[in-house]
Amino acid sequence: MKLKKYLSYLSIFLIALTISGVIYNTYAAAKYYPMQVNYINVGESDSVLIQSDGKNMIIDAGDTDDVDVIINYLESKKVKKLDYIIATHPHEDHIGAMDDVIKKYTVGKVIVPIITHTTKAYTNLVTTIKKEGLKITKPVVGTKYTLGKASFTILSPKIIIMVII
Numbered sequence: 001m002k003l004k005k006y007l008s009y010l011s012i013f014l015i016a017l018t019i020s021g022v023i024y025n026t027y028a029a030a031k032y033y034p035m036q037v038n039y040i041n042v043g044e045s046d047s048v049l050i051q052s053d054g055k056n057m058i059i060d061a062g063d064t065d066d067v068d069v070i071i072n073y074l075e076s077k078k079v080k081k082l083d084y085i086i087a088t089h090p091h092e093d094h095i096g097a098m099d100d101v102i103k104k105y106t107v108g109k110v111i112v113p114i115i116t117h118t119t120k121a122y123t124n125l126v127t128t129i130k131k132e133g134l135k136i137t138k139p140v141v142g143t144k145y146t147l148g149k150a151s152f153t154i155l156s157p158k159i160i161i162m163v164i165i
Contacts, residue, residue: 034052034053034148034149035050035051035052035053035147035148035149035150036049036050036051036052037049037050038050038051038073038077040062040069040070040073041069042062042063042066042069042070043062043063043066044093045060045062045063045066045093045094045096046059046060046062046088046093046094047059047060047061047062047066047070047097048060049073049074049077049079050147050150051077051079051148052147052148052149052150053147053148053149053150054148055083055147055148056074056077056079056081056082056083056084056147057082057083057084057085057086057147057152058070058074058082058084058085058086058101059086059088060086060087060088060094060095060098061085061087061094061095061096061097061098061100061101062093062094062096062097063092063093063096063097064092064096064097064121065096065097066096066097067096067097067100067101070097070101071100071101071104074101074105079105080105080106081105081106081107081108082101082105082106082107082108083108083109083147084108084109084110084111084145084147085098085101085102085107085109085110085111086110086111086112087110087111087112087113087125088113089113089158090112090113090115090119090121090122090125091119091121092119092120092121095112095121095122095125096121098121098125098128099121099124099125099127099128102125102128102129102132102134103128103132107132107134109137109145110129110134110135110136110137111136111137111138111139111154112125112126112129112136112137112138112139113138113139113157113158114136114138115158138157139154139156139157140154140157141154141155141156141157142154
């Protein structure tokens with residue numbers, strides 16, 4: 001009976017020790033790597049906000065109908081400027097609301113694959129970029145950019161694939 005009680009206490013102690021280690025590691029990682037990756041809930045479309053050291057990057061901007069969800073999310077995260085807007089490829093479920101996001105925010109750099117595409121969403125995006133006085137930065141393999149204390153590198157130019165460190 002004493003052995004069973006001892007094993008119970010030992011189990012509780014080990015569980016508590018494990019939980020405290022996870023909490024500490026999470027805190028330590030956030031302290032040294034202050035980057036947040038936020039997946040914006042736009043249903044079957046895509047939109048990701050990455051924040052590092054006060055800098056903001058949005059990768060894709062969902063479908064045309066997702067504009068309110070995306071802007072409300074960015075406002076909830078206190079985003080005033082988007083240092084980078086990246087379109088991974090010109091399908092509407094990735095760039096549909098991007099033109100409205102560009103109209104709403106101060107934008108640093110817009111990285112979009114330059115390809116022949118005739119969708120209305122792509123045409124609207126290119127038109128808005130020009131109207132806002134921005135230019136499209138063509139993704140070049142190996143190009144490295146900084147976002148606060150993080151950095152990312154372009155791995156593919158036609159459908160943008162990148163690694164973020």
